[in-house]
Amino acid sequence: MHDQTLAIHAGYEKDAMGTMAVPIYQTTAYEFRDTEHAANLFALKELGNIYTRLMNPTSDVFEKRFAALEGGEAAIATASGMAAIFYAIANVAEAGDNIIVAKQVYGGTTTLTGHTLKRFGIKTHYFNVNNPSEIEALIDEKTKIIIFESITNPSIDVADFEAIVDIAKKHNIMTCVDNTVATPILCKPFEYGVDIVVHSTSKYTTGQGLALGGILVERKGLVDMIKGNARYSHFNEPDDSYHGLVYSDLPLPLFTLRVRLSLMRDLGATPAPFNSWLHIQGLETLPLRMKQHSSSALTIAEFLEAHPKVSKVNYPGLKSSSHYTLAQKYFKNGMASGLLSFEVADKETAQKIADSTDIFAVVVNIGDSKSIITHPASTTHQQLSENELIEAGVPAGLVRLSVGLEDTQDLIDDLTKALG
């Protein structure tokens, strides 16, 4: 089936009421038939609902629908995108291990890997996403996962999946893509051999800036890569916290199952059923919205490129972009999502533009139906020096746009006025 159909129907079987909309199962716990039933569920002899920290029927529909859209085996929803990224790492790495992460990633991923995980004894090596050949020298026997973004936020680069996955496969290391900006509508990382996909569903998935959320999806057949792989011995050895369960013995999607049974059990970044329900509503229109975000962003990028006050436009859908070829290769119909950035003379000019728009709002979010303008040098990247800003690909005169779903001409008129 096609994405537009999956986005509306996948993962939902109507109950006896015939309810068309997915119900919100607003409950903490579930009644067992008897104590034997309860014992069987705890021992995984039967699968079923135990407690909402571990699973919930509304979240279950969202998870199945998202897994179907990504073409994956199974998914687990989390309370936020950062929780999904942390679980992807914590499911494979422990103190003494290391991970390899692209330099061009979301700010929260940089601080998680560079600071918080360091305190847990997990070391992070960084590589330039535009130069995957840097990865090989960083790998050793303690390397557990390679993480990058399909379209990077905020630098708006496009990752060369195949180049990165080739190196990972040579060393039997898992790869994990943060597909938040591209969404499964534009890009399906599993088709290029990626093992794990994570998202902040707070962005394009919810689509109207309504709810925080994250999701972690595993590819079909990941079990074959984990089974007997010395890098992932904890999947192949008895888990003392689950009375000696050996994950790789189970005929189930191992990666997400272990996140659920172990990390969700112990850390509990569970989504609220209501937020999962909001995400289900978002998914229904995601294919339509991504087309509109992408076409509007392309028109605006072309307008900005022709504007005398703009020295550079970063948008992978533009023919002049150094990422155009990769965008054509990896993204459906070359659609490149709704994020773009452009450079003007200096910090003052950039701030004046951001302060002069009426429709574009000054907000640190992306993927909303409402257009957003950000000046990274004075907000998200404020603590960096002039040199560090250039290193991070964020010059002082850079303005970032998240193009929403308003009329494209109204957005261009707004920018024309703000550019002066």
Ligand SMILES: *Cc1c(COP(=O)(O)O)cnc(C)c1O
């Ligand atoms: C927003 C974002 C995150 C973090 O997600 P939250 O839902 O805010 O926790 C991670 N990765 C990318 C690419 C993001 O844009």
